[in-house]
Amino acid sequence: xxxxxxxxxxxxxxxxxxxxxxxxxxxxxxxxxxxxxxxxxxxxxxxxxxxxxxxxxxxxxxxxxxxxxxxxxxxxxxxxxxxxxxxxxxxxxxxxxxxxxxxxxxxxxxxxxxxxxxxxxxxxxxxxxxxxxxxxxxxxxxxxxxxxxxxxxxxxxxxxxxxxxxxxxxxxxxxxxxxxxx
Amino acid sequence: xxxxxxxxxxxxxxxxxxxxxxxxxxxxxxxxxxxxxxxxxxxxxxxxxxxxxxxxxxxxxxxxxxxxxxxxxxxxxxxxxxxxxxxxxxxxxxxxxxxxxxxxxxxxxxxxxxxxxxxxxxxxxxxxxxxxxxxxxxxxxxxxxxxxxxxxxxxxxxxxxxxxxxxxxxxxxxxxxxxxxxxxxxxxxxxxxxxxxxxxxxxxxxxxxxxxxxxxxxxxxxxxxxxxxxxxxxxxxxxxxxxxxxxxxxxxxxxxxxxxxxxxxxxxxxxxxxxxxxx
Numbered sequence: 001x002x003x004x005x006x007x008x009x010x011x012x013x014x015x016x017x018x019x020x021x022x023x024x025x026x027x028x029x030x031x032x033x034x035x036x037x038x039x040x041x042x043x044x045x046x047x048x049x050x051x052x053x054x055x056x057x058x059x060x061x062x063x064x065x066x067x068x069x070x071x072x073x074x075x076x077x078x079x080x081x082x083x084x085x086x087x088x089x090x091x092x093x094x095x096x097x098x099x100x101x102x103x104x105x106x107x108x109x110x111x112x113x114x115x116x117x118x119x120x121x122x123x124x125x126x127x128x129x130x131x132x133x134x135x136x137x138x139x140x141x142x143x144x145x146x147x148x149x150x151x152x153x154x155x156x157x158x159x160x161x162x163x164x165x166x167x168x169x170x171x172x173x174x175x176x177x178x179x180x181x182x
Numbered sequence: 183x184x185x186x187x188x189x190x191x192x193x194x195x196x197x198x199x200x201x202x203x204x205x206x207x208x209x210x211x212x213x214x215x216x217x218x219x220x221x222x223x224x225x226x227x228x229x230x231x232x233x234x235x236x237x238x239x240x241x242x243x244x245x246x247x248x249x250x251x252x253x254x255x256x257x258x259x260x261x262x263x264x265x266x267x268x269x270x271x272x273x274x275x276x277x278x279x280x281x282x283x284x285x286x287x288x289x290x291x292x293x294x295x296x297x298x299x300x301x302x303x304x305x306x307x308x309x310x311x312x313x314x315x316x317x318x319x320x321x322x323x324x325x326x327x328x329x330x331x332x333x334x335x336x337x338x339x340x341x342x343x344x345x346x347x348x349x350x351x352x353x354x355x356x357x358x359x360x361x362x363x364x365x366x367x368x369x370x371x372x373x374x375x376x377x378x379x380x381x382x383x384x385x386x387x388x389x390x391x392x393x394x395x396x397x398x399x400x401x402x403x404x405x406x407x408x409x410x411x412x413x414x415x416x417x418x419x420x421x422x423x424x425x426x427x428x429x430x431x432x433x434x435x436x437x438x439x440x441x442x443x444x445x446x447x448x449x450x451x452x453x454x455x456x457x458x459x460x461x
Binding site for chain 2 (some may be wrong): 005013017107112128
């Protein structure tokens, strides 16, 4: 067994769960296994490029992000994500392993998130869901820590703005939606 | 006082679909077994097994040569496909318009190309434009790509193609095969599924590219076509995929095109001197 093999086994066993969680949070359940497999296949090919220590996990997240980007890019991606968001409640409710009560507010914030730039979405998710530090987000996305700081600042504001917009839209009466009075 | 930003960030944290990883009963995480599986799949694909590097290299050499040849053809197809343009206004057709629309969709990052690629549609003839790094090389060959029987599924477009150029036309040997294109945002990778069978077919048919490669190796020993046989995330066991090294690096591609152009010019001169390709 080569040093690369040993390293790969360590990485796989230490971080499989994290990568699985990362992918599971971002894609439908039927695509998770493929995304995880693709991520570790890339890690296997690039075993010599995997940074040591604490930077390894952000590096894997970066790979997983690019793997998942296949499903995300472009206008079609946004439309599909909206569709997926709309169906998430039912899917999660019926899942045997994660019975989650999807509240209206959660759906709304996810919808607001989907309206942001792709990278900003990912910065927010990595911050809140993976709880990564800004330097680790920078590693995952291949941008500078300062860029992460600035984009996070803007993304938070934009998310709040989009959420408020959706809130107002949701509170409209049918008459208002048709152009009538509020 | 909680600001809207803070409230929304809290909501986002609460919207985490998997807040607690430990609650998941995941499959047994066995890195050794997983690695063995990867190696097995790789062996199935390359025809090698886990032997010392030099043994593997020796065994891979003919495979890589075939892979490089196949890759060259596929890269041509991909470049032509991406840089589709009309050589002559008279050839304008509905098919070309669709192809141009397709190219725009790809460059804008669209992943759902079902509106642009129709099963059974035939496109062409088309040639590559001169504004691409590699295009001047292929355009100089009067390259014509005809794509037919296109089918699109998710992010994969698969077409039958016939590719001719100056040399092939002289020899009446168009290249043909199946071009599989994976759309990844603005990047496009070509995948030759079952490439080994296809490459064998080309070998049997005396494909000019094969002869060009052989000539190249003899004329420039030690010079290597800068294409790499890569194992990528999209491969399936027993199948291969190809991508030129630095294919997203304009500087590299420009140099690559320059080298290939020079070599091919010399090759063409030699063809003229010897009366054509060997049978």
